Amino acid sequence: MTTDDSLTTIPADDCTPPPIRTAADLLAALPYQLGFRPEDSVVLTTLCRAPGARTKTLGPLARLDVEGLIDPDAGDAVAGAATTRMVGPDAERVLLVCYVPETFGAARLDPDLPTAVTTVDDALPGGGPRVEPSDVWVVATDGWGHLAPCDCCAPSGEPLDVLETSAVAAGMVLTGKVALGAREELAVTPVGGPDRAAADRAAEDESTRRARLRPGEYRRAATQLWDRTCGAPAAADPADLGRLAVALADTVVRDAAVAAAVTDARAADLLNPREIGRALDRGGRPREKLRLACRMAETVAAHAPHGAAAPALGLLAYLAWWSGDGARADVVARQALTEDPEHRLAHLVAATVGSGVPPPWVAHPS
Numbered sequence: 001m002t003t004d005d006s007l008t009t010i011p012a013d014d015c016t017p018p019p020i021r022t023a024a025d026l027l028a029a030l031p032y033q034l035g036f037r038p039e040d041s042v043v044l045t046t047l048c049r050a051p052g053a054r055t056k057t058l059g060p061l062a063r064l065d066v067e068g069l070i071d072p073d074a075g076d077a078v079a080g081a082a083t084t085r086m087v088g089p090d091a092e093r094v095l096l097v098c099y100v101p102e103t104f105g106a107a108r109l110d111p112d113l114p115t116a117v118t119t120v121d122d123a124l125p126g127g128g129p130r131v132e133p134s135d136v137w138v139v140a141t142d143g144w145g146h147l148a149p150c151d152c153c154a155p156s157g158e159p160l161d162v163l164e165t166s167a168v169a170a171g172m173v174l175t176g177k178v179a180l181g182a183r184e185e186l187a188v189t190p191v192g193g194p195d196r197a198a199a200d201r202a203a204e205d206e207s208t209r210r211a212r213l214r215p216g217e218y219r220r221a222a223t224q225l226w227d228r229t230c231g232a233p234a235a236a237d238p239a240d241l242g243r244l245a246v247a248l249a250d251t252v253v254r255d256a257a258v259a260a261a262v263t264d265a266r267a268a269d270l271l272n273p274r275e276i277g278r279a280l281d282r283g284g285r286p287r288e289k290l291r292l293a294c295r296m297a298e299t300v301a302a303h304a305p306h307g308a309a310a311p312a313l314g315l316l317a318y319l320a321w322w323s324g325d326g327a328r329a330d331v332v333a334r335q336a337l338t339e340d341p342e343h344r345l346a347h348l349v350a351a352t353v354g355s356g357v358p359p360p361w362v363a364h365p366s
Contacts, residue, residue: 023137026058027144028163030097033061036186036327038099040066042116044082046091046129060324060358062086066098069116079123085358087124094129096120096136104143104157113138113147139163186331188301188313191238199242199303206246215250216271222247223256223267226296230260230267233296238303245304248297248311252276254345259283261293261319285361286323294319301332310340317349322359329353 026045031037046059062082069075087094096117100107107113121131133148143157190196210218226244229236248254252271259276260267262283270276297319301312313336321329330353336346 024158024162026095027097027137027139030061034063034325034327038063039101041099042066042069042113042120043097043099044086044120045095045097046087047093047095048088048090049092051090056092059088059091060086063327064116064120066100066112066116069119070112075116075119076123079119081355083120083123083125087128089128091129093135094120094124094131096131098136098138098147100138100140102140104138104140104145105155107138107140108147108149117147186328187335188298188309188316188332190304190306190309191302195238195303198238199245200305202239202242203246203305203308206243210246210250215252218247219250219252219256219271220268222250222253223271226253226257227260227266227268230257230292230296233292233299236296236299241300241303242305244300245308245312248300248315249308254311254315257293257297257315258318258322261290262322264289283322283360290319290323294323307339310336310343310346313339314343314345314349317346321349321353322361324359326353 030043034043042064044062044064047056048059049056062085064078064082068078071078098107098113098116100110100113102110117131117136124130134146134150136147138144138147138157139160140157143154143160144163145153145157191199213221222244225240225247229240229244248257252273253267255273255276256267256270259265259270259279263279265279270279294316297312297316301309301316304312313332317329317333317336320326320332329349333346333349333353336343337350340346
């Protein structure tokens with residue numbers, strides 16, 4: 001059984017534009033929401049209606065390994081971790097999507113998928129919605145449709161290009177979302193060429209500068225640099241990225257960057273540990289500022305000197321977890337641990353994602 005990124009949470013309002021109205025819309029959107037195309041997985045989500053609300057919203061997502069769900073010793077625990085956290089009192093319907101590396105016809109005959117579905121259904125809280133056959137879908141190598149035989153789906157499934165060329169998929173691309181071909185592609189790729197040389201020279205100079213300045217003075221300058229560049233990561237100078245790769249090794253600078261990403265504050269105004277703690281307590285669901293901070297951390301990590309990317313990778317892993325991107329968080333945290341096996345933040349993120357713990361805004365949205 002694998003437990004890596006067993007729980008991936010996505011904010012409901014991050015599913016637009018355009019709106020999700022049909023099963024095809026949902027299936028088209030899920031890979032973009034997850035950031036990669038699932039394999040051998042069951043993705044769980046819900047349709048929710050808050051008290052007094054007239055419309056339904058899509059709840060957070062949980063990606064579960066089929067192998068884990070059918071494990072007789074651990075399946076109940078795997079499903080329970082997801083359903084306990086992801087199926088709240090506002091849920092009206094439970095939706096399951098099975099992703100399999102086989103044909104649609106073979107998937108309908110695969111005994112593992114009904115077992116996985118039953119495991120999820122058995123783990124649902126009492127008194128709430130159950131898993132209905134009409135709400136269980138399968139996406140196979142040659143088509144998609146209901147897992148159970150029905151009159152509405154073609155025997156070989158509906159064409160995959162309906163999902164791949166849909167308005168929802170196009171809308172996701174236009175908002176900057178991508179669906180990578182495999183989970184491993186979520187890792188950060190280092191840059192090369194002149195940008196690498198410029199970043200390395202700046203990082204070497206920054207190490208000398210950091211040793212020369214007083215901690216408070218250095219942290220102020222470093223967080224000001226983060227604030228200046230974070231609004232446009234793609235336009236950042238390679239030399240500034242090299243400097244930030246060194247600066248993020250200072251945990252106060254890193255934590256200030258985290259707190260700024262999830263609030264309206266500037267990192268340079270969050271250099272006191274108490275201020276950082278209060279900011280994190282106020283931090284809410286993902287917004288554009290957090291997306292930019294994730295992109296900035298990724299860009300810094302890609303420009304970090306060889307063997308010194310762990311601070312930026314750890315930051316990216318934590319921000320990805322807060323964003324609800326459990327798959328990215330886990331992959332990047334393990335990438336950080338490859339460079340620095342003792343990196344504490346990367347260990348924390350890997351353990352948190354592996355235990356299925358969602359970010360705080362899932363339980364307490366702001």
